[in-house]
Amino acid sequence: xxxxxxxxxxxxxxxxxxxxxxxxxxxxxxxxxxxxxxxxxxxxxxxxxxxxxxxxxxxxxxxxxxxxxxxxxxxxxxxxxxxxxxxxxxxxxxxxxxxxxxxxxxxxxxxxxxxxxxxxxxxxxxxxxxxxxxxxxxxxxxxxxxxxxxxxxxxxxxxxxxxxxxxxxxxxxxxxxxxxxxxxxxxxxxxxxxxxxxxxxxxxxxxxxxxxxxxxxxxxxxxxxxxxxxxxxxxxxxxxxxxxxxxxxxxxxxxxxxxxxxxxxxxxxxxxxxxxxxxxxxxxxxxxxxxxxxxxxxxxxxxxxxxxxxxxxxxxxxxxxxxxxxxxxxxxxxxxxxxxxxxxxxxxxxxxxxxxxxxxxxxxxxxxxxxxxxxxxxxxxxxxxxxxxxxxxxxxxxxxxxxxxxxxxxxxxxxxxxxxxxxxxxxxxxxxxxxxxxxxxxxxxxxxxxxxxxxxxxxxxxxxxxxxxxxxxxxxxxxxxxxxxxxxxxxxxxxxxxxxxxxxxxxxxxxxxxxxxxxxxxxxxxxxxxxxxxxxxxxxxxxxxxxxxxxxxxx
Amino acid sequence: xxxxxxxxxxxxxxxxxxxxxxxxxxxxxxxxxxxxxxxxxxxxxxxxxxxxxxxxxxxxxxxxxxxxxxxxxxxxxxxxxxxxxxxxxxxxxxxxxxxxxxxxxxxxxxxxxxxxxxxxxxxxxxxxxxxxxxxxxxxxxxxxxxxxxxxxxxxxxxxxxxxxxxxxxxxxxxxxxxxxxxxxxxxxxxxxxxxxxxxxxxxxxxxxxxxxxxxxxxxxxxxxxxxxxxxxxxxxxxxxxxxxxxxxxxxxxxxxxxxxxxxxxxxxxxxxxxxxxxxxxxxxxxxxxxxxxxxxxxxxxxxxxxxxxxxxxxxxxxxxxxxxxxxxxxxxxxxxxxxxxxxxxxxxxxxxxxxxxxxxxxxxxxxxxxxxxxxxxxxxxxxx
Numbered sequence: 001x002x003x004x005x006x007x008x009x010x011x012x013x014x015x016x017x018x019x020x021x022x023x024x025x026x027x028x029x030x031x032x033x034x035x036x037x038x039x040x041x042x043x044x045x046x047x048x049x050x051x052x053x054x055x056x057x058x059x060x061x062x063x064x065x066x067x068x069x070x071x072x073x074x075x076x077x078x079x080x081x082x083x084x085x086x087x088x089x090x091x092x093x094x095x096x097x098x099x100x101x102x103x104x105x106x107x108x109x110x111x112x113x114x115x116x117x118x119x120x121x122x123x124x125x126x127x128x129x130x131x132x133x134x135x136x137x138x139x140x141x142x143x144x145x146x147x148x149x150x151x152x153x154x155x156x157x158x159x160x161x162x163x164x165x166x167x168x169x170x171x172x173x174x175x176x177x178x179x180x181x182x183x184x185x186x187x188x189x190x191x192x193x194x195x196x197x198x199x200x201x202x203x204x205x206x207x208x209x210x211x212x213x214x215x216x217x218x219x220x221x222x223x224x225x226x227x228x229x230x231x232x233x234x235x236x237x238x239x240x241x242x243x244x245x246x247x248x249x250x251x252x253x254x255x256x257x258x259x260x261x262x263x264x265x266x267x268x269x270x271x272x273x274x275x276x277x278x279x280x281x282x283x284x285x286x287x288x289x290x291x292x293x294x295x296x297x298x299x300x301x302x303x304x305x306x307x308x309x310x311x312x313x314x315x316x317x318x319x320x321x322x323x324x325x326x327x328x329x330x331x332x333x334x335x336x337x338x339x340x341x342x343x344x345x346x347x348x349x350x351x352x353x354x355x356x357x358x359x360x361x362x363x364x365x366x367x368x369x370x371x372x373x374x375x376x377x378x379x380x381x382x383x384x385x386x387x388x389x390x391x392x393x394x395x396x397x398x399x400x401x402x403x404x405x406x407x408x409x410x411x412x413x414x415x416x417x418x419x420x421x422x423x424x425x426x427x428x429x430x431x432x433x434x435x436x437x438x439x440x441x442x443x444x445x446x447x448x449x450x451x452x453x454x455x456x457x458x459x460x461x462x463x464x465x466x467x468x469x470x471x472x473x474x475x476x477x478x479x480x481x482x483x484x485x486x487x488x489x490x491x492x493x494x495x496x497x498x499x500x501x502x503x504x505x506x507x508x509x510x511x512x513x514x515x516x517x518x519x520x521x522x523x524x525x526x527x528x529x530x531x532x533x534x535x536x537x538x539x540x541x542x543x544x545x546x547x548x549x550x551x552x553x554x555x
Numbered sequence: 556x557x558x559x560x561x562x563x564x565x566x567x568x569x570x571x572x573x574x575x576x577x578x579x580x581x582x583x584x585x586x587x588x589x590x591x592x593x594x595x596x597x598x599x600x601x602x603x604x605x606x607x608x609x610x611x612x613x614x615x616x617x618x619x620x621x622x623x624x625x626x627x628x629x630x631x632x633x634x635x636x637x638x639x640x641x642x643x644x645x646x647x648x649x650x651x652x653x654x655x656x657x658x659x660x661x662x663x664x665x666x667x668x669x670x671x672x673x674x675x676x677x678x679x680x681x682x683x684x685x686x687x688x689x690x691x692x693x694x695x696x697x698x699x700x701x702x703x704x705x706x707x708x709x710x711x712x713x714x715x716x717x718x719x720x721x722x723x724x725x726x727x728x729x730x731x732x733x734x735x736x737x738x739x740x741x742x743x744x745x746x747x748x749x750x751x752x753x754x755x756x757x758x759x760x761x762x763x764x765x766x767x768x769x770x771x772x773x774x775x776x777x778x779x780x781x782x783x784x785x786x787x788x789x790x791x792x793x794x795x796x797x798x799x800x801x802x803x804x805x806x807x808x809x810x811x812x813x814x815x816x817x818x819x820x821x822x823x824x825x826x827x828x829x830x831x832x833x834x835x836x837x838x839x840x841x842x843x844x845x846x847x848x849x850x851x852x853x854x855x856x857x858x859x860x861x862x863x864x865x866x867x868x869x870x871x872x873x874x875x876x877x878x879x880x881x882x883x884x885x886x887x888x889x890x891x892x893x894x895x896x897x898x899x900x901x902x903x904x905x906x907x908x909x910x911x912x913x914x915x916x917x918x919x920x921x922x923x924x925x926x927x928x929x930x931x932x933x934x935x936x937x938x939x
Contacts, residue, residue: 012925013920015680015920016763016764019680019721019815019917019921020561020562020764020813020814021705021723021813022561022563023680023681024681025681026723027724028565028723028726029686029723029726030686031686031689034669137616
């Protein structure tokens with residue numbers, strides 16, 4: 001708190017001056033400075049309002065006339081403030097009078113005003129929302145205007161883009177139709193997307209001498225579908241310039257479809273009520289390109305289909321020929337073998353008769369010759385038997401059954417050992433091998449393979465034969481190995497051909513048909529067979545019995 | 556001494572006369588007020604004056620919000636409450652109807668409504684930077700003259716003190732002085748308020764800030780009040796006496812608002828702050844001692860006052876200041892004012908505090924003689 005002593009005389013005098021109203025800041029009450037401040041604030045606010053990109057209009061509801069507005073409104077309505085004040089909003093908006101009723105109806109709602117001309121000549125779209133407001137005790141309507149031209153355009157672009165993709169999907173899904181129908185459907189889509197009445201596609205012939213014309217409607221007679229390509233019209237121009245023409249001489253849109261550097265077709269759109277714009281061109285270009293891809297795909301499919309047909313036909317022909325040839329060959333083999341038996345029997349029988357009845361009378365040389373005749377005819381008999389077997393197997397039907405391969409192997413080896421007993425022989429057969437196969441045929445297989453093994457080990461001091469199975473994944477491989485003469489792996493391919501032999505008959509007897517027969521049987525089972533060998537050390541035969549085989553090891 | 560030649564005279568637009576209150580609606584409208592904030596007190600509401608004016612305003616399309624939480628000595632908290640209410644209701648002008656309390660409170664609300672902050676910030680002289688809203692006053696007492704003055708005295712209760720706001724910006728725009736309203740005041744208040752007005756006139760007249768313009772109003776006020784106060788006090792139905800009291804108070808207000816006051820007010824303000832003592836009552840009890848203290852510094856002026864109040868030239872010649880004090884006391888007794896500060900519960904131990912406050916009160920600087928704190932203490936003691 002101030003004391004007298006602290007308050008100087010000077011200060012007291014100053015205070016006195018102020019109280020008497022003579023201080024620097026003493027002034028009579030006046031609203032003017034305060035009003036000026038408020039006015040400046042309002043002007044500042046007005047400035048802000050004039051900067052916003054929203055048109056604000058105050059309307060007297062009794063006369064519907066504009067009381068006040070901001071700058072943006074002038075821009076949107078393309079008229080100066082002076083002119084707009086006092087006008088009815090509906091009159092400002094509209095040259096075509098049809099909007100008047102719409103404006104009075106909206107009241108508190110939203111109105112969209114389309115195609116309003118602007119200063120730059122473009123048409124714009126306005127969104128107007130109406131509000132009620134009361135200030136200073138008076139009721140007003142406030143119209144808020146927004147230029148939504150770009151927003152609308154963006155929305156339209158999205159919708160049209162979506163339509164465009166849907167069109168392409170629809171076109172590419174057209175099924176069971178010819179190229180002309182696909183083209184026609186695509187052109188209809190293009191016309192609809194661009195609000196055109198007509199759409200044409202002129203495909204240039206490969207030699208570039210004429211166009212093949214398709215249309216969105218069926219209004220082109222078949223006669224007029226071909227047009228020479230030397231008329232110098234818009235199509236030729238598009239082809240020459242390789243760029244689209246918008247408006248002008250083509251009266252719509254003409255655009256090229258290219259494949260690499262070459263223009264292959266021209267698409268024309270006509271009849272849109274408004275001028276065509278860039279977006280129409282984009283839609284048409286996209287659709288045209290998509291269409292061309294679809295046409296190309298269609299053509300490729302068509303060609304592929306034709307090729308397939310041709311191929312199938314040729315395969316069938318070849319198969320039939322082969323089947324004929326096969327059966328002829330088999331019939332031939334059979335009849336030859338069969339018919340050879342009778343003369344052979346005569347040779348055999350009569351040479352035996354000579355041997356029995358006149359052996360003693362014959363000179364030594366004659367007896368030798370006779371023996372040779374007899375052995376040769378016996379071999380021929382075996383040969384014929386084998387050939388007949390081979391031919392029978394080729395024609396026989398496969399009858400699969402489940403049986404023990406182990407048992408069958410024992411049976412076969414015992415038979416062989418009985419016919420040609422041998423000391424020092426060791427045969428080992430894996431227990432429990434069960435297969436699903438044709439038992440009769442498999443007997444031939446085992447008989448052949450074991451006989452071979454027995455035969456080719458005859459000259460060894462000790463015979464060793466092994467029969468085992470190897471399981472890899474789902475398939476089982478059976479192997480029969482011996483320690484016999486073996487063979488050179490260079491000849492392994494010849495092994496299974498009929499009449500081919502790796503040893504002389506003198507060394508080891510045989511016809512050379514056995515392994516061919518086995519191969520045929522295994523092949524009938526849809527299995528495979530191969531052999532490995534080392535000369536002088538033995539051979540191993542591996543075979544499988546195909547996919548239908550069901551094997552298991554009996555416990 | 557500085558060169559002391561400049562004088563200023565500022566006053567509101569004044570309408571005086573019976574029925575002047577009914578001009579309120581026209582002035583609200585002229586000042587562009589659409590929603591008036593009426594500041595008053597419950598007594599005035601009970602008397603029916605508010606209903607009359609508010610309904611007239613509403614008939615003219617002006618809404619009204621009424622605020623009546625105003626104490627005898629208006630409090631800063633009441634100013635705050637009124638300001639909130641003013642803002643919440645979107646008011647744009649103030650109509651104060653009542654004695655000095657509602658009018659000072661209305662001034663406080665006017666200050667805060669445009670300047671914001673705490674009302675204590677504006678204590679002192681010329682501390683207000685923004686104009687308040689339009690302010691129209693209708694006084695119902697003949698005394699405070701807040702309706703024409705640049706003063707607002709408010710009570711800061713937490714600190715038990717009164718403080719003054721002095722600024723030409725709080726001089727009301729219009730005052731409608733309507734003698735009809737005086738009739739509702741209790742008898743006791745007529746005496747105190749009348750004596751308050753008389754003190755205003757006397758202090759303005761002897762003030763070092765007085766001028767020919769203020770002297771005119773001061774002397775006229777002393778003359779009118781001296782004659783009319785006893786009549787108005789005793790004859791409550793005497794309309795002419797009431798009218799004269801209103802007129803006297805108006806003159807006194809115009810005088811002191813421009814010439815300022817003196818030691819009586821500087822000492823009375825702390826008393827009202829500390830004891831909530833009615834302003835007029837405190838003034839009337841301090842006046843004789845201050846006259847005695849000042850007399851030699853403004854002898855001719857005090858003698859003139861004595862003459863107007865009925866002291867004979869002879870009496871003055873003979874008894875000097877006692878003659879003056881005699882007529883003043885005589886008048887006080889006629890309107891039921893007697894006794895001393897001590898009778899009102901003022902304690903000796905508070906004198907130091909009261910004096911300290913008085914020493915820094917703005918009114919002291921135009922007193923004819925500038926006292927030191929001991930002198931002020933002695934004066935309080937003498938008035939005990």
